[in-house]
Amino acid sequence: MKKIPALIYFLFISFLTFAQIYQPPTDAKVAAKLSQWGGKKFGLFMHWGIYSIPGIVESWSINSEDASWIPRDSTLNYEKYKKWYFDLNKQFNPVNFDPTIWAGYAKKAGMQYVVFTTKHHDGFAMFNTKQSNYKITGADVPFSSNPKANIVKEVFSAFRNEGFMIGAYFSKPDWHSEYYWWPRYATPDRNNNYDIRLHPQRWQQFKQFTYNQIEELMSDYGKVDILWLDGGWVRPKATVNEEVLSWGAPIPAWDQDIDMPKIAKMARAKQPGLIMVDRTVHGEYENYQTPEQKIPEKPLNYPWETCMTMGDAWGYVPNDNYKSANTLVHLLVDIVAKGGNFLLDVGPKPDGTFPEIVLQRLTEIGQWMDINKESIYETEPIAPYKSENVCFTKGKRGNIYALYLINEKSVVPAKIMLKSLPKIPKRVSLLGVKSVVKWKQIGNDFEIVLPKDTKGLKHALVFKFD
Structure with missing residues (x-):
């Protein structure tokens, strides 16, 4: 490729920046x-x-x-x-x-x-x-x-x-x-x-x-x-x-x-x-x-x-x-x-x-x-979007979801620590289980104790915050 003179290149890139809006x-x-x-x-x-x-x-x-x-x-x-x-x-x-x-x-x-x-x-x-x-x-x-x-x-x-x-x-x-x-x-x-x-x-x-x-x-x-x-x-x-x-x-x-x-x-x-x-x-x-x-x-x-x-x-x-x-x-x-x-x-x-x-x-x-x-469906992003192995989405009714990504080669721990939560919830549930989820706030972090009936849940645990 032929070299482009510096001024022309600068103008070209400036045009691209505008054109890509x-x-x-x-x-x-x-x-x-x-x-x-x-x-x-x-x-x-x-x-x-x-x-x-x-x-x-x-x-x-x-x-x-x-x-x-x-x-x-x-x-x-x-x-x-x-x-x-x-x-x-x-x-x-x-x-x-x-x-x-x-x-x-x-x-x-x-x-x-x-x-x-x-x-x-x-x-x-x-x-x-x-x-x-x-x-x-x-x-x-x-x-x-x-x-x-x-x-x-x-x-x-x-x-x-x-x-x-x-x-x-x-x-x-x-x-x-x-x-x-x-x-x-x-x-x-x-x-x-x-x-x-x-x-x-x-x-x-x-x-x-x-x-x-x-x-x-x-x-x-x-x-x-x-x-x-x-x-x-x-x-x-x-x-x-x-x-x-x-x-x-x-x-x-x-x-x-x-x-x-x-x-x-x-x-x-x-x-x-x-x-x-x-x-x-x-x-x-x-x-x-x-x-x-x-x-x-x-x-x-x-x-x-x-x-x-x-x-x-x-x-x-x-x-x-x-x-x-x-x-x-x-x-x-x-x-x-x-x-x-x-x-x-x-x-x-x-x-x-x-x-x-x-x-x-x-x-x-x-x-x-x-x-x-x-x-997943009809959701929108909410900051911080992703923190380590936890992603966040926001539902149409204002519910916030924390999606904890499970490494397929590791065992899910009995307790999960969530960081950088968008908001501190009033109620927490785990999709796919009926048991009550126990949780507490530790400083700026959020500790969740997993219920016993999570067996069979794979790939990502989804916590629903009301």
Whole structure:
């Protein structure tokens, strides 16, 4: 990367600081839905596509950037590899696909909204788009003759029937589209591979292609609550910020502007109150921000959602390293205590089922949520948010909850000392037990003697302060 003169760099960073200020929605319907979403707290994210067949990183292996996290078969030259990858659609046949099972497990886990990949960067549409034949319902896809072939429609319907808010993940870049990656040229990186300034009509065709696909999703798939847009390098050049530069990818000299105002106007005309998440493009069309694979150190002053994988990978990878239920509950508690939502990602297998370990984790999380959900849903952060291994939330009725995180390898002590309490309570109860909780104040600390019937409580003890 070329060095930037100091003054220009200073002005650029100053611009970024201003540009990243969160812009609350001015549409009352969007604001109301955003508030509703903020109370849901826990959602399911799913990356599913042709990449699940070989169990490899989703889409990225056809991008020729040199990065350790982008593995590729070194025995094939790049063009042959891309052809092999793109032809995986001819093997996609998830005969055991039944989204009602997914929705049932997600509901039992305490999740209340879903975000599903309608199309990832590789361009393979998991819905019956009319803009391309590269889709789940394409004639060369074995599953296309299945009654459930329009996967997005089936997924949205199954989760909607369980009361979930519905989110459509959509990749702005499309590496299969000739209007984004023009076969006339090589594809050296994630960006479009031709100079838009020299070929404005070709880019206009891509903009129309993108608009049309999003219009289909907003028109033909029932009520949609969230449009979750990925591929943040597709953006107006003026909005390129420090985060984009940190990705290390080349920045083209031209705009990759797809006219978000036009898309938003259409989408919200069809889906009033639609939450838009134009990830990393801070401004009017990023109604909430999405820290990826991380949790902020403290509460943020705008709506946010941590998106994180249950294993190491976003999509299905055989023998993935899945987080324990204890870890997942602790992540949920930490995120909620800081005012965020937790979007937990899993990758379905190529046959259309969840790995058995995923079902186990969702079941275990659900057992904890059954007892303690009132300390999670519709809560807000309250200082000090987290003190050592204790997190705090505040309920709608003013109740304060202290969530004591249990290390899965340690024994819960008979007495617990809580520090830095937001308020000294008049009454204390432990969710999940009927016994009276004994407590006393010692200086500025608060000692709780655990009742004997706490056996079976796992992951986090939740004390309710009235």
